[in-house]
Amino acid sequence: MSKKLLEVNDLKINFKTYAGIVQAVRGVSFELYEGETLAIVGESGSGKSVTSNSIMKLIPQPPGIYAGGEILFDGRDLVPLSEKEMAKVRGNDIAMIFQDPMTALNPTMRVGRQITEVILKHNKNVSNAEAKERAIKLLDLVGIPMPEKRFRQFPHEFSGGMRQRVVIAIALAADPKLLIADEPTTALDVTIQAQILELMKDIQKKSNTSIIFITHDLGVVANVADRVAVMYAGQIVEYGTVNDIFYNPRHPYTWGLLGSMPDLKNNVKEELRTIPGSPPDLIHPPKGDAFAARNEYAMAIDYEQEPPMFKISDTHYAKTWLLHPDAPEVPIPDQVQQRIDGYLKEAEENGK
Amino acid sequence: MLKYILKRLGYILIALYLIVTATFFLMQLAPGSPFASERDFPPQIEAQLNAKYGLDNPWYIQYKDYLIDTVTFDFGESMKYKGRSTNDMITESFPISLTLGIEAMLLSVGFGILLGVIAALYHNKFPDYLASTIAVLGISVPSFILAGLMQYFIAFKLDLLPVSGWKGFQYSILPAFAIAITHMGFIAKLTRSSMLEQSSSDYVKMARAKGLGKWTTVFKHTLRNALLPVVTYLGPLTAGVVTGSFIIEQIFAIPGLGKHFVTSITNRDYTVIMGTTVFYSIILLFAVLIVDILYSVIDPRIKLKGAKK
Numbered sequence: 001m002s003k004k005l006l007e008v009n010d011l012k013i014n015f016k017t018y019a020g021i022v023q024a025v026r027g028v029s030f031e032l033y034e035g036e037t038l039a040i041v042g043e044s045g046s047g048k049s050v051t052s053n054s055i056m057k058l059i060p061q062p063p064g065i066y067a068g069g070e071i072l073f074d075g076r077d078l079v080p081l082s083e084k085e086m087a088k089v090r091g092n093d094i095a096m097i098f099q100d101p102m103t104a105l106n107p108t109m110r111v112g113r114q115i116t117e118v119i120l121k122h123n124k125n126v127s128n129a130e131a132k133e134r135a136i137k138l139l140d141l142v143g144i145p146m147p148e149k150r151f152r153q154f155p156h157e158f159s160g161g162m163r164q165r166v167v168i169a170i171a172l173a174a175d176p177k178l179l180i181a182d183e184p185t186t187a188l189d190v191t192i193q194a195q196i197l198e199l200m201k202d203i204q205k206k207s208n209t210s211i212i213f214i215t216h217d218l219g220v221v222a223n224v225a226d227r228v229a230v231m232y233a234g235q236i237v238e239y240g241t242v243n244d245i246f247y248n249p250r251h252p253y254t255w256g257l258l259g260s261m262p263d264l265k266n267n268v269k270e271e272l273r274t275i276p277g278s279p280p281d282l283i284h285p286p287k288g289d290a291f292a293a294r295n296e297y298a299m300a301i302d303y304e305q306e307p308p309m310f311k312i313s314d315t316h317y318a319k320t321w322l323l324h325p326d327a328p329e330v331p332i333p334d335q336v337q338q339r340i341d342g343y344l345k346e347a348e349e350n351g352k
Numbered sequence: 353m354l355k356y357i358l359k360r361l362g363y364i365l366i367a368l369y370l371i372v373t374a375t376f377f378l379m380q381l382a383p384g385s386p387f388a389s390e391r392d393f394p395p396q397i398e399a400q401l402n403a404k405y406g407l408d409n410p411w412y413i414q415y416k417d418y419l420i421d422t423v424t425f426d427f428g429e430s431m432k433y434k435g436r437s438t439n440d441m442i443t444e445s446f447p448i449s450l451t452l453g454i455e456a457m458l459l460s461v462g463f464g465i466l467l468g469v470i471a472a473l474y475h476n477k478f479p480d481y482l483a484s485t486i487a488v489l490g491i492s493v494p495s496f497i498l499a500g501l502m503q504y505f506i507a508f509k510l511d512l513l514p515v516s517g518w519k520g521f522q523y524s525i526l527p528a529f530a531i532a533i534t535h536m537g538f539i540a541k542l543t544r545s546s547m548l549e550q551s552s553s554d555y556v557k558m559a560r561a562k563g564l565g566k567w568t569t570v571f572k573h574t575l576r577n578a579l580l581p582v583v584t585y586l587g588p589l590t591a592g593v594v595t596g597s598f599i600i601e602q603i604f605a606i607p608g609l610g611k612h613f614v615t616s617i618t619n620r621d622y623t624v625i626m627g628t629t630v631f632y633s634i635i636l637l638f639a640v641l642i643v644d645i646l647y648s649v650i651d652p653r654i655k656l657k658g659a660k661k
Contacts, residue, residue: 056561083566091563098561103554108576108651117572118562154652170562 005177005210006032006055011069013047013054016062020283024050026234027069032178035208039225039242041215041257045279047234048214052180055212056094057086073178092122095171099183101163105155111166112151115139118173138169142199161192165199172203179204182214197224218261222246222343227315230254233280233290239309240316246343250318252295255336273335289321297322297330360644364637371633372422372626376415379622386431386620405431405622418626427627432619438627441612446631448518449596449608455528456593460535465582467536468543469570472578475548483540490537499530499603516605527604531597535589539582546578576650583650587643591636 013025025047032038040048053059055071057078071078078089098104106114115135119126126134132151139147142165155163164184171179181200185193201224204211213224221228221242228245230238230253238251249255256275277294280286286293292302301321310323322330332340387393387401402408405428406417421427427438464487471483507515507526514523550556551574559569596610609628616624647654 058557058560087563087565089563090561096558096561098554098558100554104558106555106559106573106577107653109573117564121563156653167558170558174563 002034002036004031005034005074006212007072008051008055009070009072011051011054011071012067013050013059014065014067016065017283021065022282023067023285024234024282025054026282026285028231028234028236029069030229030236030239032210032212034177034210035204036226037204037211037213037224039213039215039221039228040231041218041221041228042231043216043257043275043279045282046231048216048231049182050234051231052096052182052212052214055178055180056090056096057081058090058096088122091118091176092174093176094178094180095174095176097164097167097171097179097181097184100187101160101167102187104167105163107155109154110151111139111153111155111158112136114166115170115173118170122174135169135173138172139166141172141203142166142169143195144169161188161195164188164192164196168196168199168203172207175207176209178210178212180212180214183216184213185220186215186217193220200224218257230257233285234282235290235319237291237320238318240312240318244313244316247340248312248316249332249336249340250312250316250323251291251320252297252322252330253291254318255333256294258339259333259336261339289319291320299327357641357645360641364634364641367637368422368630368633372418372630373415375626375629376418379620379625380411380414382620384620386622407622421623422626422630427630428623430621430624432616432621432624438623441624442609442627442631445596445607445609445612448606449601449610450594452524452528452531452600452606452608453590453594453596455524456531456535457590459528459532460539460589460593461582461586463532464536464539465543465575465579467540469547469575471540471544472547472551473566473570475551480544484544487537487540487544490533491541492537493533495530495534495597496599496603498533499527499600502526502530503603516603518604518606523604523606527600527606530600530603531593535593539585542581542585543578546581547574550574550578580647580651583643583646586646587640588636590639591632595632595635 008031009029011025011028012023015022015024028047028051030038040051042048050059054064054066055073055078059066066079069079073089073093078086081089105111112132112135115138116128116131119131119134120128123131136147136151139150144150144162144165150158155166158166164187168184179200184200185196188196197220200211203209211224213221215221225242227241228239229236230245230251232253238245238249238254240248245254246258249258253275256273259273260275262272275294280290280293286303288304289295289298289302289307292298295302299321307319307321307324309317309319311317312323321327331337385402385407386405387398393401399408406414409417425439430436430438430441433441467483467487471480471487474480503515503526507513513526517523547570556569556574559573564572595613596608598610598614600606601608601610612624613628613632615621616628
């Protein structure tokens, strides 16, 4: 097994608002090994972006508060670090790819300088000419044609997909060990999405970078991730390898997510399933299991006591009372099972 | 670029023509004459004076004469101050107003942007409240009150700077401050709100994610994008400030251009009115042109119409 790069233990992030304290992240723990891709999925407001931003300490404080937990990067806890120490980590050890490439680049600065800026900041003995050379190489690496010419252009002269490539080039500029991609393909159209995902996989293979991939698109997850963490209401509710999550999901929320993914191949006439209700108010998180109110399999205990993480296998954990030995057997809903069978069939065909 | 500038120069000429025409007819409509404030003349003398300045001609002849004067930039002799040409009056007093104006501009832009940036960086903290308070005070306290207070405390009580007059650099400090303070407040407010708007955008977060420090991010990324509204304000500000302020020049006894704008009108000094109006218009129109060119320098997304790369 390769080296452990990142370990997040019981991380809690709160936000102070006029209405009260919002508990955006409520005790998240996960780990990430070198060269591995972890996908964090969940609906809007589940705390996935806050988790990823908090690893880089990009949460503005105030209103953000680190209410507890630790973020061990290479064995060092990032939470108590000062802004100055964090500045050395950002961009250098951990880099970030943003969701919307249309706004992530400074509109009034040449693309080249936005890349060399990172190189020069983190390598004190690199000259301007060397930095430029490296930036052009990076532009070439991320698949931008005519990098010398592009180096001197402004962001508005690039298309959306090309801008996202520039953003990736910036993220790669200082050879980070960890890349956090916050919905990097959400703002792009589908063909460009596939290209960007390909590019990221390619880069990971070359440089053995670890990636945290935030998304709400399960199709993307199946494509890129090694492991998946499903988040709901500021907590990880199910955690496992891609195969665990897609072929053997155990949490009713994961079933709901899988079921609400439009399936174009297996059953054309099927109606799109949705998860009823809406996420809970995180100013006053509900007692017991946060998902209980939307869970058709909820039991009395779900409203009383928060479930612990049940271990299903060495790699697979889920936070639901349904896994308790005393709980009744609840079979996976038919439609979700159909989906899973479909995936298995597809995987078999691809394997041949 | 050249094509764009030439086109804009054409527009400036049209604008000037309209301004000159409007001014002329407004002067014609206003009652009174340049000689009304003198002791009672015998009618013959008044007729002679009118003949001398061409005021007895029908309006279209006068209009033609004014247009010719304007085109040749020779506005003729002042009707009030005998023997002094309008051109001389402007060339004598404009350098004084210009010096004072440039000092005031530097002060208001420099301190305004600085205050605005500090306020935005420490949003809703003590430095923000302090900077915003200074800005609001600057905007709301009239310049003549501030001028009087500064003259009394700084010049008279503490004896640090001269009270009034125009004999060197130290004479310009107090009046420059008095002119600058309102504009400074306004620029600070503009910068603050524009900085706050930019600070929440993705590229600023990205700059932080690159590991850039707080101030590096501001100076390299946020400020340039935040300055567009400030630049817009600079055009009219420049024209207004470099042509002098009637009130401040009166209070500090500065022989600047500002007073001519006001006194020429109360005196019905037609040639001087026309001269100062045309002069002010030219400065304003060119300041606006320069601002428009500055836009495209600051923000590459703004392409000047008709400009080629």
